[in-house]
Amino acid sequence: MAQPFRMPVVDSVPKVADEVAVGEDLKFQRKWWMFERVIWSFFVLVLLCDLLGVFGRGWLAKAKRSTPDQALTLDYERVERSGSPSVMTLRFGPAAAHNGHIQVFVGNEVIRGLGARRISPEPATSALTDGGITYTFDSGSTPTIAEIALQPMFPGKHKIRIQVPGSEPIETSVLVLP
């Protein structure tokens, strides 16, 4: 018959005052207390950064880019959060209007990478073009401002491109946090 596995009992737990086996390790505990202090400081720092907008949704995250002729000014957030809705604002200047229409090309990275849900006001036409979508707004309802509702789903850095025909493109990047 097989013998059950046995090990001798060894009094390995350190004792307090040579009487009570407690297993206290103050050296380790002091290191842990120090670690806790560092972690709490780090957490406070994270919250401060969050309030300032380092992780999006705040002052530091807001950005503005314009074309040299002021045909297009883009208000956006440098840092977005995955799954969180936000708005990218396109402001059109007089140089954006041609023959009573305003056209704007929005690159695929805005559509897919930043999860563009809708553009308002409703454009008269939208056409698939190479690398993105070109929206056309009628002169009768010429918007000076168009807003693109975003809800990015893919974390990472996304290089975006938005252009009004006849002007230089605005190329920038947006970081999407998980």
Add this chain to the structure above:
Amino acid sequence: MAFFIIARAAFGYLFLVLIVRIVGRRPGKQLTPFEFVLIFYLGGLTLTGMVGEEVSLTNAITQIITVALCHYLLSFLRFKSERMARILDGVPLVLMEKNSWRHETLVRMRIQDDDVMHTARQQGIKDLSGIKTAVLESYGEITIIPKKEK
């Protein structure tokens, strides 16, 4: 992406383990209302980030398996390494011995003499002079070793 679903579950679990560990232990056998709110609120908030809008059964199953695997791995590491056990569980701390308080431990663990006396009373000890040693266990309970009656 499937990877992010698994990564979110693993991160959520490990982050909660860290938070609960550093929030600290409070003496007592049961959760106080204070801790009850903390645990459930943290759990709810973590769930929001882990699940998000993706509520499929497949996601739930993979995330449950991920959390179970993380738990198993931590338990395995805890069993294999004494250092890991100390990091995950903490160590027992002496609060009182030889008629004197360990002041540093009391302050850092945010424990008052009332907390020690509360446990002592449950053992029929009338005052602090009847305590030989008081220990804050790694699971948060205070153990009292009474002085032998002469």
